[in-house]
Amino acid sequence: MRFKLIILAIFLRLLVALFLFHPDIKTIAFQTSFLKQGVVNIYSYLSENKQHLPLKEEFVYFPLTYFVIGGYQAVISSVLGDAFNNWLYDAGTVSTPNNPNIFIYLIFLKLPLLLMDLFIAFLLPQFFRKEADRKKVFNLWLFNPFTIILIYAFSNIDLYVVLLTIIALLYIKKEKIIKAVFFIGFAASFKLYPLLFVPFFFLKAKNVKEKILTVMIPTLIFVLTIIPFFSTSFINSALISGLSTRIFNPSFMIGFGESIMIGLFLLSSLFFYGLVINKKTTIFNYVIIVLFILFSFSHYHISWLLWIAPLLVVLAIKKPSCKWIIFIWALFSILIPLFYQDRSMTYSLYRIYTSWFDLLPIPFTIVEKFYDPYAIQSMIHSLLAGLSTIIGYKLLIKK
């Protein structure tokens, strides 16, 4: 039975991987393709050669991403041949999805995602003792449309970070905090956000030595992986892009040029709550709450939702009374980006079917005819923040 379920799960995943195409996967594949040509510092290479390259975007990820994805690509390029490289260099919005080999390319590019996705399915049951719960979480991870679409339509890098974070949390469960922070360090070397969890690992460390190590190890790993590439182009394209700045954006003025950053304010409140008031909350719960704060107070990319997805799957099994509220949270969180003024969030995903869908107005434009689409986004986002508060409250206040 389990084998049949896995086959069915893989089949559904392959269908989505084949038919839905987000241009980011090709952009990253193009940028990381320079590794096999011997380019080590992608940041300076792209900024120096922008004029001659068909795709002008900067590489916004950290060096470890470049080496891991670039290394994998060096392997698959030998199988896929020159046609694959030609496709990577093709900047045409119509010709790229119309390439008859696109299905093969997408399968190869998304294959690591499939392997990690299945690996996560086998890891999540380790959060439970009861066999029934282990089965439930395995099935819920494999069979929910949210993660399948997030991973195979939108995701690129995020799943690497998610996998490493889950391994870290499993080590925490086994009370091996030092091993856990090693994984957090490597996760942060792909994307910065796991560093936000470090203060809560610090809270759970048993003695001074362990506390110092929980901060030192992930910070050192992160610093060591970025320091050889530290330059203006790296700072501009990777370090101060995306989340690292977005989470500090929402704020309110308190006068004389000063403001309170809501995200940072809530994160610090959570930390000091754990330090002073409630010392029993688990790191797993803290991590979920940190992510709730992040999603409630930042304009997020849809693929970021993967960061919290496996944790919510685990939570839905741990707290069955919360499963409907988690389901609604998932619906709202996916709905918000669909109203962004960004075609690649909706119809452009179907470019393999046809480019004619480009002639249709996106949800943002349709809504604009009747009402302010930003107001709708804001309303749903506020509802999401409300839901996050309630789930977060339930996690903190344990009776």
Add this chain to the structure above:
Amino acid sequence: MIKFTIISIIFILFIIPTLLASQIKMIPAHDQPGYGDMGRVPIYSIHEFKQYFISKDRNLVAIGTTIKNPNLKNEKEIKFNLFDGNNNLMRSVTQNGFNIGDGDFVKFIFEVIPDSVGKEYYFTLSSSSAEEEEILELFLTRPTDWILRYSYNEEIKEGGTPMVTFHKPNSRLETVKLVYSNLFSKLLHLNSDNK
């Protein structure tokens, strides 16, 4: 949850594209050619652009091309006139430069011309009330099997603006069939001509 997932995936992969395809009101006959390196021509005052082309399909309903509106200065009327091979005015559309961004793909939509397949037409594009500082610009590209020649300042040259003709589909069902036949023909030609 397994059933819900299967139904959701089928809905996303097959029902949504079907619904989207059924909403398409016009289909481009071809992809837009690249802008090439043939420069640009300004349109203003008496400087009118005339483009000769062949309609590759029936039910011609719109013509689109990329127009530059440098610094968004043109806020004047833009007149589009479509003529048949016998110089008969077929359709006329007026737009305002105010609605055209710099480098926008602009569609001139008109009442459908049913028997347009394989016929030669020409259109003129002018902004007669615009001054020299309120120019609109058209990119130029080499001739294709539908872009024949253009006339500007009484000079006729091969090629023209990278235009696309749009055609009204016969039925929603036909559009849906076209979308899926395109998808599955691509799927069946895996690893064919590009490798």
